[in-house]
Amino acid sequence: MTQALLEVRNLRIEFPTRRGTLTAVDDVSFSIAPGEVLGVVGESGAGKSLTGAAVIGLLEPPGRICGGEVLFNGRRIDNLPFDEMRKIRGREIGAIFQDPLTSLNPLYTVGRQIVETIQTHLPMSEADARRRAIELLTEVGIPAPEKRIDHYPHQFSGGMRQRVVISLALAAQPKLIIADEPTTALDVSIQAQIITLLKRLGREHGMAVMLITHDMGVIAETANRVAVMYAGRIAEIGPVAEVIHHPQHPYTVGLMGAIPSVGDMTERLAQIDGAMPRLTAIPTGCAFHPRCSHMAEVPGGRCSQERPSLLDAGKTRAACWLHAEHKAITL
């Protein structure tokens, strides 16, 4: 097996508060191979964005990594000093965030922002950097880039702005891109354009992508593997087709059933009762057990006492005690 490009081992993120320490991400481990697209999916508060921020070293205080490690190309990056990390961020790992308007500085033309990014990371003259910026804008599909390069962010539409943000992330040709909800602020038709673009760029540049989203549809189309997060932990991780068609964690099963799909004429959607626990009150044992309908199948009340780690569940890995009993979930 080739060496993983990114490896996250037992990551733990805590927020010290006056009322005690909240554990927002707990014991999360995954890896991304070069050129691979890993989807990270979960509902709000599941810890998916925090995981992404931790990888790129942009965790906002008081949040802090207090356990585990992040390895990029075999080198540990979670404990690097700020200046060292700055060299990696943008150069080796790029980022795309949800809201394209807040990712761009409204006071500078997009050209100036791209040129600045290029010159920060690559030894290039102003003129060369500008030529490269025009190339980048062409690559992300912005019409008339020679003219558009001197426009300000407000002169672009939402979809076009997101393309500019993508071109910024690509500026130094990073090996990994962290895309945090890149299409959430966009309309469906524009969303399809951006997804197609991301897929094409990933393929052409051999870039790995960590795609964080709450939209299973986007994951289904884009990712090779997917990690499903629940209450700060990975509930299930595996190849996309397996997780979508044969989910092996009761939470993934519920999540998949809750997504309405076109042409499906069922009267009611499958529903998981209750809500994801707050960070202040994560249940003991399996965090999902109060909402789980499979608890009776595991003997000895193990679900409410002992926390499951990721266990082999056929082609995926799921954090569920059912699989310690070798009971697969069939739909």
Add this chain to the structure above:
Amino acid sequence: MSRDHSVLLELKDIAREFDVSKPWLNRVIEGQPRQILNAVDGISLTLRRGETLSLVGESGCGKSTVARVICGLYPPSRGSVVFDGIDMAVAAGKQLTELRKRFQMIFQDPFASLNPRWRVGRIVAEPILSHNLLRPGAELDRRVDELLTQVGLSPLDAEKFPHEFSGGQRQRISIARALSSNPEFLICDEPTSALDVSVQAQILNLMRDLQREFGLTYLFISHNLAVVSHISTRVGVMYLGRLVEIADTKRIFANPLHPYTQMLQSAIPDLEMTGKQRTPVAGEVPNPLNPPGGCTFHPRCPHANERCKTERPNLITHADGGEVACHAVEEKRIPIKPAA
């Protein structure tokens, strides 16, 4: 002509303009004319009792403006809203208050639509009090308890404040408030788009159950086609302030006729992973301040010809009862897919 009693609401050529001009002084100095935005430009449709009609479209197509015109938050610039045979613009005084309590609205953002300083009980009781349905007292409390139970909350929650609830629970409070005046008709403006999928499923199921129990009629506004296909009986597709197609849900998703509907339909993410490639919709929605002439969709349409650039298409009833506003469909220039 006798009135069709199955029709609950009728929109007749509704339009709503917004004046988005710069301030007077700027206009004088810079010599610029007034700028008018036609958010909704001539929409006619009917809603039958007990059905769910959805309006879909991309941001800025005017779907929320339609909702606001119907419930009277914006007066229409043109056209009329007829509710149960009564023209809302003509109705006044007692008749209007009587009409008002028969429809309610549910908004998108459950964080902004509840007063943070009021207890839930007071929020839910407000429509009852303002319509003078009940007086404060034991009977009102019982009614509030009943409403909270109906939407899956506990009567004890009446004492709490909105911030103590999650997004999904807050949306349940909004629904309880909307149901409190026993309305027949609910206007739901993106009621689930701020919610996570598992919570969205809970709310959609709840809305279905309530519809069956109380015989409610819904106007459902959403940009999420999968949600729309799940909840609605009929779907209207809007583009730049106009309806381009309206038809039964089944038909519109199985066999969309208008090129824009076809584009939207093929842009839906494919969860089945059949390997079908999403066809990205080419181009973007033009600036609504300066919409293209003729059919407003023609710059993005693969079937556009000279007629489309100059002549605006009107909704034409199709064989299956659906209506489509497209010259290409009318002239049969678009090959029609055989019904699946």
